[in-house]
Amino acid sequence: MNYIGEWFITGQIGHLCTLISLVAAIVATISYYCASLYNTTSVQLQPQNPESEKQGQAWLKLARGAFYIHATAVALIFIILFYLIFNHRFEYKYVWQHSSLDLPLRYMISCFWEGQEGSFLLWTIWHAVLGLVLIRNAKRWEAPTMTFVCATQIFLAVMLIGIYFFGYKLGSSPFILMRDDTPLAPIFGRADYVSMITDGNGLNPLLQNYWMVIHPPVLFLGFAGVIVPFAYALAALWQRDYTNWALPTLKWTLFAGGVLGLGILMGGAWAYESLTFGGFWAWDPVENASLVPWLVLIAGLHTLLVYKHTGYALKATLILLPLSFLFILYSTFLTRSGVLGETSVHSFTDLGMSGQLLAFLFFFIAITKILLFTRWRSIPDVKKEESAYSREFWMFIGALLLLLIGGMISVDTSWPVINKLLGTNTTITDAVQHYNRYAIWFAILIAILSGAVQFLRFKTSDLKKFAASQIIPLTLTAVLTVAIAWAMGMKYWPYMVMLFASTYAFIANATYFGQKIKSGKMRVAGASVAHIGFALILFGTLISQGYQDVISINTMGIEYGKDFDAKTNAENILLYKNQPVQMGQYWVTYKGEEIKNEIDSYFPVLYEKKQAIDDAPTESFTLRPHAQKNPKMGLVANPSTKHYLHKDVFTHITSFADKTQTESETAEQLKEIELKPGDTAVVNRRLIILNSISPQPQDPRYIALPGDIAAAAHLTVTDLHNPSQTVEVAPVYYIRNSQENFIETTIEEQQLSIRFLKIYPDKNAIKLGLLESTAPQDFIIMKAVVFPYINVLWIGCVVLFIGFMMSLRQRYLEAKRKKQSN
Template sequence: MHYTGEHILPGLIGHFAVVLSFVASLMATIAFGKSNFAQIVDVKNSWKKLGRLFFLVETICVVTIITLLIYMLHAHLFEYKYVWTHSDKTLQMQYLLSCLWEGQEGSFLLWTFWHCVLGWVIIKRAKKWEAPVMMTISFAQVCLATMVLGLYFGEKHIGSNPFILSREDGIFDMAPIFHDGDGKLLENYMNFVRDGSGLNATLQNYWMVIHPPVLFLGFASTIVPFAYAVAGLINKDNTWTKDAVSYACFSGGILGLGIMMGAAWAYESLNFGGYWAWDPVENGSLVPWMVMIAGLHTHLVFNKTGYSLKSTYLFYILSYSLILYSSYLTKSGVLGDTSVHSFTGAGTELQLLLFVLIFFIPAMILYIVRAKNIPSIAKEESTYSREFWMFIGSLVIFLSALIIIGKTSVPVINKMFNTKIADPEDVKFSYNQIQVFIAIVLGLLTAVGQYLKYKDTTKKYLLQNILKPTVIALAIATLISIFVKIDYNEKGIGYQVALYVALYMAVYAIVGNIGYVFVVLKGKVKAAGASVAHVGFAMILLGVLLSSGNKKLLSHNTTGIPGFEKSKTEDPAENLTLFKGIQTDMGKYDVTYIGDTMNNEDHKRYFQIAFKGKNGINEAFTLYPDLIKNNKGVEGMGANPSSKHFWNKDVFVYVSAWKHADDDTASFMPGELKVGDSIFYSNGYMILNKVDVNKASDRVVLKPNELLMALNMTAVSKEGGRYPLTPAVVVSGDNARSIPDTVMSQGLVVRFNKIVDDKAGKFQIGIKESQSMGDMLTLKALEFPFINVVWVGVLIMVFGFLMSVGQNFKRENSVQLRKV
């Protein structure tokens, strides 16, 4: 049947490019492999040129595929499943890129694209290592190409084709509007396709335009040290370590940046209540980075001393294997119930698992077989040598990574072995209680390690250089402990002491590495890439301790009005309910819900929340948290936080519930009382203090001959809040009109009904309780002191890594020039 309105050509070109990229990457793998194993120079070069040609074809195909998908998203070609599933016509232009990598296919293509870029860097720089390294990279491209191949064998399929038509996947089968009387799809069904299903609400943020490309560059970069290590094992040649160190530094820096950009996204866009939640997807990217850093340190040790080459091989193999494993975790759907930002399964679980094993198992077998050919020094390192403590530090990092990935893999273990291992009651603390001690060790080693020389160090030299930084660090850390403190004692005195020790070690690492630059390197900052990276890492550690250890809840529920039911993740007692236009006490601030606006451009409802400091806090600012309707499998509204950034803190706010004013159906319930009596309502009681007659009031303007009688009352909530009430009645001759009074934060309305007994002084009032008196929202507000230390630390750490890359590239170039 011919269907009108469909644009078939982009899909045909795209699918052809996918198949061609698969074939080209397979041929590139073979050609580079032939070049590596060839003995004759001319044959080796001939195969290498052919490998480059196939890799060029593959690169062109990958760029074509991505370009076509961007075009299809921009043109709203909803006849394609990928476009219909991940976009709609209302999306802002910048979010089209987010649409590209929202789906599994797009994320694999992004990963493949970065492999292409890195591959051309290798081709340009790798010299004798080009063929074996590109053989591994090209084979990885073969595996990635299968993830978007979309070939079916009966009910089984290899990969998911991003160019499949919506009608071929049955997208429109359930809607009668697209079918004729016999249930067949109409030839002009496209005339009835008005829009796509849209982009996931959590991805509609600028961080999701820039975070995934950087993170996937980090993912892709880990293959380069891995490929060098595999090449060394295959060729029984360990000289690769001189060339590969720059790529390991780059991978450590860019992957670390990608991870922390994800933390910034979580902080800016997710109601994590912070920047790190030990979420499985966060851990899935953190662990390979940690193993890469462990490998980088043992790599540097080997280049300087000849020690730790076996460890370097192992760490690089595990780092890339863990990248693949993290892809299995995030894309197989196994974490669907435990992570807020993982992909759901798309029938590729087995293929993803094979992707992990096809690299890990052969590499480990090769490592074991070649172990006897890996050189090692029989002589034990001195305990006063830099290499000894760098190796110990690498083992500590590796141990930490194993603990994290073990806890993160519980859902996988439960699925594979049908076990029912439950998460701990406090997931964050289950990680923190172990990692804080690892942080202490790493802080100490980072502070002292660089003052040690390779081979051996005299005690006199060490003490002479380390004494001044030690005293300065002790003084600074003591001042921070006294004036800033770590106000976190929820887990007992032992854990709080550990946090303080970690604080001292973080400061020690900062001061120690700065001191090393000026004392040992004599101010040669250009040669201090490692020290700069260490300073950045220590600042991240310090910032985490100060911001998380001193995180303060501002939004204690003083009104007693629960905006929602208690859940595992949210407690109404930690969320304050505000009524529109009513200033409400929030401890350090008076907070007012000014209003809200629906932005038709990004489809978010923005809330204007005014903060005004009190008790000597001279601060006034407005925040604009928002809600966006969830559109991908989760009901309700998704919350996006808003933060006010000060130099020494952030005030972080997100809306946890919102209710628009409805018609009020509640009725008044009568009650009688005298002066001094009290009467209960659902959240407290009210006292009649006295009766005022004709007392001036801002609430009532009297006409001539009118009499005003007002009941001076106080409502006292269960939480201890006291609220004045003055229900009144205005009498004019035989007529009377009631002037009710309200306590918005208590949902309480009181009116003066009548005098029951004039002589006894008994009065009747009407009491109405309603949550529909006006718009109200419930929000959570947190204060993060010194959180900027975290973000500045990230930038410094990444800058240090890039300095190291530059240093090593410069060193490699100078070596090559000397050879020439």
């Protein structure tokens, strides 16, 4: 059948490029391996056989050519897929699943990596880019390191080909047509089916945020960057060269650590701005799967520094750097196998690639173990024990702490896998409390080490000088800790220890940094700057999360329904349109729903800082939290935040009025009550007090005629959900020509009408009729939290990254000087 309007050829070109990228990666891997065997790029610097040199150069030329073809094919895959997304070619499954007509350009970019295929492609692209950099800069290390990079590309390319091999599907192609995915659907029996697919499924609303345009590329660049220290470590083992590998590896480890750390922190910023759990880190399994490789990589970075300066910790480094990459592969399995589907809010669904992911992981575990076991005895080791008073000893202890906490987090994250393997049912009910319980102590120990170790020297230290160097930092730390703890009303002693540790880390590293500036050596102080950033992150986390203030307290004790647990019910406030309510130091007024489209709305809330409702506000601002009643995901809320230098006021919607009720559901219902003067009645959510009965109604709608018998019931009506909404009304009752009549009084903001129906002289009582409309009233239920000093955390993130880049620049200049001296 000739399908009308289908872009068939475009997809076929894309699919062909995936096959070319795979074949080219295989050729490049084999060629680089052979080039390494001929030792043409060996780092051992021994005389070469001319014939071997010639053969090795031929293999190297072939390897480079194959990798260039591979990189070109990968680039074309990216261009073609984005071209299909940009042109809304919904006949392609990937385009239909992740995009729609209403998406702006910036979110079309996010569509690219929302799915498994796109994120694998993003990872492949960064590997290709880094491979090109290695070809240019690795020199004698090119062949052995690129062997491992290209081997990784083989596995990633297989993830994208989407073909069947002896009945087993390899990968998932981003270029599969909808009619090939579900060929039995009746629509695909029509030649014009393309014209009938008018729109796509759309991008996950949580990903429609500018952070998700930049966070995934940075995170995956960090993931990809870890391959280079891994490749250098295995190349050093393979070539038995344990001397010349350290400096280039150090540069790449700093790069990977800085970029991966930045990507993780960007994810925290996205979570803070887009999600509603009220923070930036929820210990989600997928978050942990990114954090653990970074922790292990930083541990390897510190042992590599120890080895570079003293010769110690070489074996530890050759374990830790490969281990960080293996954790990347393990996190890939956790994220993409579907095993975390019930425990993580942003893991991928299983595309049937669990076997391939495990093969990817186990292949590189096997390669690493083989090289370590076969080379272990040849790895040089310093026989003399390092001094307990040396910098390298305590850096090694710090690396062990990083490895230990990474291992503990990894085990807890892996419970879904362990449960499947062992048939157990272990679950972590409160992840934040569980992880925080032990993470805080590791953070305290690492923070203290990050400050104290700077004042130690490699190989040996003068204890008296070290003790003298600690007097000022410790004194300032003690004073500031006491002052801050008193000001914050801090009583939980682990928080006090954390406050001391983070303050000490900041002051000690700032002192050391100042000494370097004074001596004109600021360029070598990147570690101190990074440690300062780490201290600020700890301090900002402690204060903003440990002492956050929920101001949207449900003081009326209203039960919002079965979907609200006790804690959520207590921490959310009900706001009716245009009815001010006091909330902490603010009076807040919900101004009414602003409908963007069929499912998206904004809910502006006016905040006014004042004591009483009638006071003039000293400050006012409007927040516009967004909410979407998504047909597939239910309520999807995006918070709105007012940023100050010293705090954030964070607001998000928990529920809002359902305005889709039918006409029969909104019928008015009349309720009758009898009251005597001074009586009180509670009807639904309203408190009604009959103050008095007057024989002379003042309602202008009542015009007295001779012979009338009239009365007005003076009532006070209070909305118990919003006590500030208290009104005085006086409905009228009169008898005219022996007929009973009433003039109804309506309280618009309470959707209530009151009728004075009858007088009972013998009981000194009256009958009132309450007519309450059940038509949906415009309201929201929202949560508001004040995060104190959270900007300290974000500043710490920036400072940490700057420290990494300062260290990277220093290592680059060091390598440049070494190259010039040779």
